[in-house]
Amino acid sequence: MVQTDIQTESPMRGVGKDFRSSSGPSGGPSIAPHGKTEKDSSIFLALLQLESQVRKAQTVKELCFLLANETRRLVDFRQACIFSINPKGRARGRVEAVSSVAVVDRNAPMITWIERVLSELWEQGSLQAPGTLSSTHCSTDLQRDWKSFAFPHVLWCPLIRADQQVIGGLWLTRETPWQEGEVQLIRRFAETVAHAWQALGGTKRRVKNWKVLKKWIWGVLVVLMAAMWLPVRLSTLAPVEVVPRDPSVVTAPLDGVVGDILVHPNTLVQVGQTLFRYEDTKFRNQFEVAEKNLSVTWMEYRKVSQGAFTDQDTGAGMPVQASEVRLKEAERDYAWDMLQQVDVKASRTGIVIFTDKSEWLGKPVVVGERIMEVADPKEFELKIDLPVEDAIVLREGADVEVFLNANPLRAIPARLMHASYHASILPTNVLAYRVEAEFTDPPEDIRIGWQGTAKIYGEPVRLFFYLFRRPLGVLRQTLGF
Structure with missing residues (x-):
């Protein structure tokens, strides 16, 4: 419990008394010392000034700083800590301000120790009334650090609200004992601080005109409910790319290795212009071998035909040999056709579109x-590419706004032409529907390959559905209704 054996010698002795009515040893009036009267007057003046500053405080933080540093004008102390008390919290006492310290370091050993002491004393019920504290009130674990973190004489003065609930307190320490007059002076000042603390943030502020506020709340709710029924156009966003219409696809005409690409990406080519070339070593060798085989087969056929004049059996093999000649001729013609396809040419005039030459060479x-x-x-x-999770009901001819990355602030109007019914997996592992659209008035600076974002408009819906479409979908998938 808080010690009550406080010394009675007080610097406030004689304050408020009428010294003219007292008598000295000779029976005459006794006059108080002039120096003591001036000291008492200065203390009263300081108390009035501090109470005025407390009433002018704008926040609890400002109030705590004032209490920790300006209380020195009333009593002398070496260190002051201001606490806020939360009876229901895990940590009962929390240091809000420390004298001569601008910012409280919550991880400092002294701050941690003092908060532990306050929490333990609160559990013991020792913080309900002002008084001195000593190490005997704490557990053995906290007593070991008392000399390191506190001066010998500690004064505790709680901040008590009008409903007798403790909302904070003052922790004052010094080397000399506390006098009764000093305790009463601090207690008087603490009552003023507690009242200001309660007004600034200790309790919930009352609403002065609850009826007016209630009408405003109901009015706002009615307006919001009515706004939820307003019709708006449902829309969704999806990535878009400018692609060529009905392009001529250049595919590999035969198996082989790309030897050289003779054009650069996005360059204009003419009909019949060579686009790329195969490595022709294999095809040229096949053609030369086919010609040699044809020559050998032709010589054998001539030999058989000449021998048919002298030997009837030799003449019987002429049809077989003639078939061999025709087979070798077909192989040669095939090798020649393959060799002619080594150079791949453009079938139409236009720009050639592909990724990069280095990706195809070799x-x-x-x-x-x-x-x-x-x-x-x-x-x-x-x-x-419209992701499945963002899909809405799409109609042909629906409005589309395109925002290209080259000019993201310009909205280019477009029109939806076709939307696929089958979703496919994109290279980004996103399941999406393929949607085709066209510009209603294409700008002249559009280039094939540009990308951006498309805003596709659907059917009109209520604002409630527009705002809560996704949450409702997640809720339906979660609950299964």
Whole structure:
């Protein structure tokens, strides 16, 4: 419990008394010492000034700082700590301010120790009234650090609200004992501080005109409920890319290795211009071998035909030998055709579209593999990959706004042409529907290959559905209704 054996010698002795009514040893009036009267007057003046500053405080933090540093004008102390008390909290006492310290370090050993002491004393019920504290009130574990973190004489003064609930307190320490007058002075000042603390944030502030506020709340709710029924256009966002319309796809005509690419990406080519070339060593050798085989077979056929005049059995093999000659001729013609396809030419005029030359040089390809495209630069459309989770009901001719990365602030109007019913997996592992659109008034600076974001508009819906469509979908999938 808090010690009550406080010394009675007080610097406040004689304050408020009428010294003229007292008598000295000779029976005459006794006059108080002039120096003591001035000291008492200065203390009263300081108390009035501090109470005025407390009433002007704007926040609890400002109030705690004032209490920790300006209380020195009333009583002398070496260190002051201001606490906030939370009876229901895990840590009962929390240091809010320390004298001569701008910012409290919550991890400092002294702060941690003092908060532990306050929590333990609160559990013992020793913090309900002002008084001195000593190490005997604490456990053995906390007593070991008392001399390190506290001066010998500690004064505790709680901050008590009007409903007798403790909301904070003052922890004052010094080397000399505390006098009764000093305790009463601090207690008087603490009552003023507690009242200001309660007004600033210790309790919930009352609403002065609850009826007016209630009407405003109901009015706002009615307006919000009415706004939820307003019709708005449902929309969704999806990535978009400008792609060529009806391009001429250039595929590999035969199995082989790409030897050289003679054009650069996005360059204009003419009909019949060579686009790329195979490594022709294999095909040239096949053609030369086929010609040699044809020559050998032809010589054998002539030999058989000449021997048929002298030997009837030799003449019987002429049809077989003639078939061999025709087979070798077919093999030679095939090798020649393959050799002629080593140079792949453009089938139309337009720009050639492919990734990069370095990705194809020396790369083996198979028949039918897509290598590049040739397209008209003025004929293009929009390819939109709409994720399944963002899909809405789409109609042909629906409005689309395109925001290209080259100019993200410009909205280009477009029109939806087709939306696929089958979703496919994109290279980014996203399941999406393929949507095709076209510009209603294509700008002149559009280039094939540009990318951006498309805003696709659907059917009109209520604002409630527009705002809560996704949460409702997640709720349905979670609960299964």
